[in-house]
Amino acid sequence: MAQHTSAPSPAGAQRDLDSPARTTREQILEEALALFAQGGYGGTSLNDIAAGVGIRRPSLLHHFPSKEALYQEVFELLLSDWFERLAGAIGSAERGWDKVELVLRAGFRFFADNPSYVRMVRREAIDGGQHLGIDLASVLRPSFDLAADYFEREMQTGTFRTQDSRQLLITGYGALLSYFSDEPFLEGLLDMAPMSADALANREEHIVQFFRAALLP
């Protein structure tokens, strides 16, 4: 809330031209995202983040009042990116299985593009939102309920097999997120790097095919 909207740049003028010239604030957010995702809240020090940006810790604290405030802002950025990216697929006019596949693929690709997001969300889901002012579950709950309603409607018309829609969503959540959040572990379980283009294509097709088999009568 109360977006500072990139304080230093005059009025958001030519931002696309000098895109590599990010403000220090943006660099901090970027570095913080990567490190929080990698090491969690407690496992990441402000020194690490500052060093990654190339400044000292007090300079970082000039841009953000505290570690917790920085973490919250990273998380808010994450959530707004998430909603923005999935809005198209969710709001699409498709029906039945086509829409599910659309959302599934959009989610998968978003997570593949932003594995750090997945790891941060997963950590927060495990911890139960200790470092977060906002409650992750209450933010996601409206979408969750809408999705459950969608499945139930399609089940009643016979488009999908009848089953517990919320359990289905939880399973989908687990299938989508686990691959990215547990990538360091899967790395040792598979013969190929989980984030390679080939492996990602495999995974996406499997998920789509798997859910189609479970949903269509």
Add this chain to the structure above:
Amino acid sequence: MAQHTSAPSPAGAQRDLDSPARTTREQILEEALALFAQGGYGGTSLNDIAAGVGIRRPSLLHHFPSKEALYQEVFELLLSDWFERLAGAIGSAERGWDKVELVLRAGFRFFADNPSYVRMVRREAIDGGQHLGIDLASVLRPSFDLAADYFEREMQTGTFRTQDSRQLLITGYGALLSYFSDEPFLEGLLDMAPMSADALANREEHIVQFFRAALLP
């Protein structure tokens, strides 16, 4: 290694009679499991663990040489419990879907009985085994490969639908673990407590039914 083999008890005499009278060492392991699962390695201090047992930190370090050694022993205990509990289901003589259902249910119930185990494993999977001498993936890999072989054989005989067996296992892993590891998050997403008997029964039936639908032709 170099097992001390329960130093205090004289010669392992009547251990079953005074089972509630656990040794301090056992109490430490128990408390450490709960706290490591809840807060992770970095988020748990030896003071917290010692306080939970009712002793001071130096006394705890009398029983374990270091925090890392304690963590490793907790994890080894976890893994041996895991293998012991699932050995029956995995070694069963059943074939085809019946065996999959057996293992699925055995795993589910083991995790339901030991949610702390799931949370510790999940944290380790995310972190990639930073605090562990052993590598989780290499320990689990033989079972993983055996399971993949099993699925592939059953697919070739037409018992199961043909699909990527390793992707299938990863999806099963995600479906089973996520429910327990992310319980604090799911608590806010559902209307019932995820670990209540009703909710657990729901979840178990969903998983079994879901995988049956995806596997059977």
Add this chain to the structure above:
DNA sequence: GCAGACCTACCTACCTGTCGGTAGTTTTGG
């Protein structure tokens, strides 16, 4: 000249692990 960005130096709180010592029990040997 002044505001924003950055710095060094410092503070307090907390962490793990060690040291020296104590009380009580077990082992040993004469």
Add this chain to the structure above:
DNA sequence: CCAAAACTACCGACAGGTAGGTAGGTCTGC
């Protein structure tokens, strides 16, 4: 049989290190 020796379990105090956060000064660009 019993006292000396050894061992177990515990503790308070401390050392060394790192964390987040603050105070105050310097530099730079408008």
